[in-house]
Amino acid sequence: MSEQMIVLGGGVIGLTTAVVLAESGRDVRVWSRDPAGETTSAVAGALWWPYRIEPAGSVGDWALASLRVYEELAADPGRTGVRLVEGLQSGIRLSELGPWAAGVDGLRQAPDGVRARIPLIDMPTHLAWLRGRLEAAGGTVEIRALDALPDAPVVVNCTGLGARTLVPDPGVRPVRGQLVVVENPGVTEWYTSVDHSSSDTTYFFPQPYGLLLGGTAQDDDWDLAPDPRVAEEIVARCARVRPEIAGARVLAHRVGLRPVRDAGVRIEAETTASGGLLVHNYGHGGAGITVAWGCAREAAALAASRTPLL
Numbered sequence: 001m002s003e004q005m006i007v008l009g010g011g012v013i014g015l016t017t018a019v020v021l022a023e024s025g026r027d028v029r030v031w032s033r034d035p036a037g038e039t040t041s042a043v044a045g046a047l048w049w050p051y052r053i054e055p056a057g058s059v060g061d062w063a064l065a066s067l068r069v070y071e072e073l074a075a076d077p078g079r080t081g082v083r084l085v086e087g088l089q090s091g092i093r094l095s096e097l098g099p100w101a102a103g104v105d106g107l108r109q110a111p112d113g114v115r116a117r118i119p120l121i122d123m124p125t126h127l128a129w130l131r132g133r134l135e136a137a138g139g140t141v142e143i144r145a146l147d148a149l150p151d152a153p154v155v156v157n158c159t160g161l162g163a164r165t166l167v168p169d170p171g172v173r174p175v176r177g178q179l180v181v182v183e184n185p186g187v188t189e190w191y192t193s194v195d196h197s198s199s200d201t202t203y204f205f206p207q208p209y210g211l212l213l214g215g216t217a218q219d220d221d222w223d224l225a226p227d228p229r230v231a232e233e234i235v236a237r238c239a240r241v242r243p244e245i246a247g248a249r250v251l252a253h254r255v256g257l258r259p260v261r262d263a264g265v266r267i268e269a270e271t272t273a274s275g276g277l278l279v280h281n282y283g284h285g286g287a288g289i290t291v292a293w294g295c296a297r298e299a300a301a302l303a304a305s306r307t308p309l310l
């Protein structure tokens, strides 16, 4: 039997990392303060696209590695929550994107922006599927809130914004995002547009549970309560692009805090005072889903480096 590993955090980063470790034969326990459905990961849109995440040099590789996995998972969207959907990034040019753009099949310049058919993920379904895949490989998930990192032989820290106090790492901070879910009036493509003069974005994503409208990006704002005025502004911005959205029935309001880290995503191993191995995998900002598999593989390789299978 291999040594037990604790993965701290049950959002997309913790669950994906745990799946990679469990499927390589490790005995994995996930400890999470919140049920998966109440994490930031469950709030996300979630479109595959590198946005508000650093460092650029690694992000492209992590994103493309994840894209390949999502493309496979899209063969079974009802179970995995992953679908390939066509859409438009309005007002940008192909030449503005990083080298990763060359790895995305069908990404192309259009008169009004960049068009692509890329993964759009129904996160509540995807998180439940990740948990099922983990359990099928022998891993477990337990609700457990910690106020300090556990002292165990191998710990992988995937606590997102929680790392701010747990590590502690004051460089991790929230960038608040507010969303509105409306009854879909017939929109089949995703759309995003960034306003460079403000922190607001305009986007809508057709999800099985409704049309998800966004959004905001409010630095250092911890408020998890939806602001009704902001919600009205989001609907109005989206309705300027697709007027039928104006009259759509509102189904839900959502708020999430992106775990942005000033120095970029932290994937790093350290030795604890008692000789344990502590691997960090946190700080994925506005693109944790986009890079989840690439980051999970890198963190899992660090965690497995000192614990060969017996």
Ligand SMILES: Cc1cc2nc3c(=O)[nH]c(=O)nc-3n(C[C@H](O)[C@H](O)[C@H](O)COP(=O)(O)OP(=O)(O)OC[C@H]3O[C@@H](n4cnc5c(N)ncnc54)[C@H](O)[C@@H]3O)c2cc1C
Pocket: 008, 009, 010, 011, 012, 013, 014, 031, 032, 033, 034, 035, 036, 039, 040, 041, 042, 043, 044, 045, 046, 047, 048, 049, 144, 145, 146, 147, 158, 159, 160, 161, 162, 163, 166, 176, 177, 178, 179, 215, 255, 256, 257, 258, 259, 282, 283, 284, 285, 286, 287, 288, 289, 290, 291
């Ligand atoms: C509005 C919005 C829209 C977004 N849209 C997209 C998108 O379209 N595409 C994309 O790729 N990304 C998107 N993101 C970003 C994405 O949601 C995050 O990058 C990602 O969810 C981070 O995942 P995580 O697992 O690190 O964090 P989380 O999902 O926050 O999970 C952290 C886990 O750690 C646990 N934890 C924390 N502290 C403790 C503790 N002390 N003890 C025990 N457990 C603890 C929590 O309970 C949780 O299980 C969006 C985010 C927001 C807010």
